[in-house]
Amino acid sequence: MARMNPIGRNLLGWVSVVVFLAAWEILARSHVFTEFLLPSFSASFERLVEDTLSGELLRNLGLTLLRAFAGFAMGAVAGVVIGVCMARMPLVRWFFDPIVSIGLPMPKIAFIPVFILWFGVFDESKILMVAFNALFPVVVATMAGAEAVDRVMIWSARSLGASPRRLLFEIAIPAALPEIFTGLQIAMPIALIVAIVSEMAMGGEGLGGALMTQMRFADSRGVFSGILAIGIAGSLVVKAMELIRRRLLVWHQETQSG
Amino acid sequence: MGMGGSGIIFDEVCHTYRPRRGRPVLALDKISLDVRDREFLALLGPSGCGKSTLLYLLGGFMPIESGSITTHGKPVTGPGPDRGIVFQSFALFPWKTVRQNVLYGLEKQGMPRAEREQRTKELLELVHLSAFADSYPSQLSGGMKQRVAIARTLAVDPGILLMDEPFGALDAQTRALMHEELLAIMQRSPKTVVFVTHDVREAVYLADRVAVMSARPGRIKEIVSTEKPAGAGSEFLQTPEFAEKVEHLWGLVRDEAIRAQDAAH
Numbered sequence: 458m459a460r461m462n463p464i465g466r467n468l469l470g471w472v473s474v475v476v477f478l479a480a481w482e483i484l485a486r487s488h489v490f491t492e493f494l495l496p497s498f499s500a501s502f503e504r505l506v507e508d509t510l511s512g513e514l515l516r517n518l519g520l521t522l523l524r525a526f527a528g529f530a531m532g533a534v535a536g537v538v539i540g541v542c543m544a545r546m547p548l549v550r551w552f553f554d555p556i557v558s559i560g561l562p563m564p565k566i567a568f569i570p571v572f573i574l575w576f577g578v579f580d581e582s583k584i585l586m587v588a589f590n591a592l593f594p595v596v597v598a599t600m601a602g603a604e605a606v607d608r609v610m611i612w613s614a615r616s617l618g619a620s621p622r623r624l625l626f627e628i629a630i631p632a633a634l635p636e637i638f639t640g641l642q643i644a645m646p647i648a649l650i651v652a653i654v655s656e657m658a659m660g661g662e663g664l665g666g667a668l669m670t671q672m673r674f675a676d677s678r679g680v681f682s683g684i685l686a687i688g689i690a691g692s693l694v695v696k697a698m699e700l701i702r703r704r705l706l707v708w709h710q711e712t713q714s715g
Numbered sequence: 716m717g718m719g720g721s722g723i724i725f726d727e728v729c730h731t732y733r734p735r736r737g738r739p740v741l742a743l744d745k746i747s748l749d750v751r752d753r754e755f756l757a758l759l760g761p762s763g764c765g766k767s768t769l770l771y772l773l774g775g776f777m778p779i780e781s782g783s784i785t786t787h788g789k790p791v792t793g794p795g796p797d798r799g800i801v802f803q804s805f806a807l808f809p810w811k812t813v814r815q816n817v818l819y820g821l822e823k824q825g826m827p828r829a830e831r832e833q834r835t836k837e838l839l840e841l842v843h844l845s846a847f848a849d850s851y852p853s854q855l856s857g858g859m860k861q862r863v864a865i866a867r868t869l870a871v872d873p874g875i876l877l878m879d880e881p882f883g884a885l886d887a888q889t890r891a892l893m894h895e896e897l898l899a900i901m902q903r904s905p906k907t908v909v910f911v912t913h914d915v916r917e918a919v920y921l922a923d924r925v926a927v928m929s930a931r932p933g934r935i936k937e938i939v940s941t942e943k944p945a946g947a948g949s950e951f952l953q954t955p956e957f958a959e960k961v962e963h964l965w966g967l968v969r970d971e972a973i974r975a976q977d978a979a980h
Contacts, residue, residue, distance in 0.1 A: 607804070607806065608776075609802045609804055609806040610806045610807075610808065612771075612774065612776045612794065612800065612802075612806070613800065613802070613806040613808075613864075613867075614808075614819070615775075615776070615793075615794040616774060616775075616776075616794040616795065616796065616798060616799060616800050616868075616873075617796060617799075617819055617820035617823050617867070617868075617871055618795075618796045618820060618823030618824055618871065619823055628808070631808070631810045632808075632809070632810070634810065707851065708809055708810045708811075708812075708851040708852075708853060709809070709810075709853065710809075710853045
């Protein structure tokens, strides 16, 4: 395996997916389960293609991604600001630390009823829910990164003439960028998950809402094709984040050796 | 530069470490020391004797609690481009290329663009890194990184150069080459240098005078002149004079190193 060319090795990494899909197909065609309980992969994929061609899928996917990205962006900006402030200002740290340590591991999805109550069931409510969930990993990663900035790097900048006020943007944030980006990479799948779950709970259009509608109409193929779409879109978004990381952090050690 | 002409004066400088847990420790005890203009002074002592702390106080990175430090008659109150510093761990900005690292200080000084590009080019030539101008620090070897750090510090033309065990992280061969390179650079643009090290040979080879510090609490134990004949190169390392100085200084440091070791147990 070690001697294989890179393309061969890449394809080999996908064997598990192929095996899984084949097993799904065989199990579905063996008629152990009804078509209603388990439609085949091929039938679900066919439906996926149909919905793509009709534009139905792309509209729902677009709405879901829009909500996920909007919420992610809000959570990311707020998370970086709060994280940096916590790392650099003891008072801010003292104030936010308990909230962050309770908020990070908490299943914040439990706030869906509250968000419905406060903000309704439309876009703003879903986007705020995403932002709220994406915020915490970004805060924690940014704080850790900004805190770990080597003091000699700060001192070097100071002795070269940087004013204390400029240090934050010129030194601390760029130095913490690898950690900040790790936080963003954790937050992105969370944003997708929360967007879909919010859509499921609040209804309306979007992939999550469409799935619930299809379930109510006993449209199993629709449900499974929706899950396929979510899987494909999710892995593409995560892959895109990796590519952006490699672009943005060319200077970082990991990208040199990997 | 050189208005007062009196170099650097440490006057009864004390410093106390205050660890978060445990009791405060006196790290520097009434250090008084004069460094002449354009002199290369080495601070030699066992680890933990406070020699780096003394350098950081001179750099203005830590508050001076008691006593005073003046450079050319002005008291040190904070960091400034008149005192450049080079650290053992290089402290480069990893997200900037070699060129951008050197440019940073010049941008802070408000030098016009064309001028600072030209100066950066000259400095990279000086440290033989022109071919690596667009590389990132993570792509360079330790010796190259330290040459970038030196170029970055020299860029803003500080009158005083502070060096904190700058070659301590390099292998022996690279270190020897860096010694020669540093001496060559100092010949081209002389500066007042305060050089912290625990390497006796390094101190004797590079410095005009060596201040030996005692184990904690750090005091100046003795100051030894190590002036070399004008224009002496690496062949000076082979002379009996060099061996004698090393022997003498090693005798002074040895006792302190043993004391420092005993204190650590």
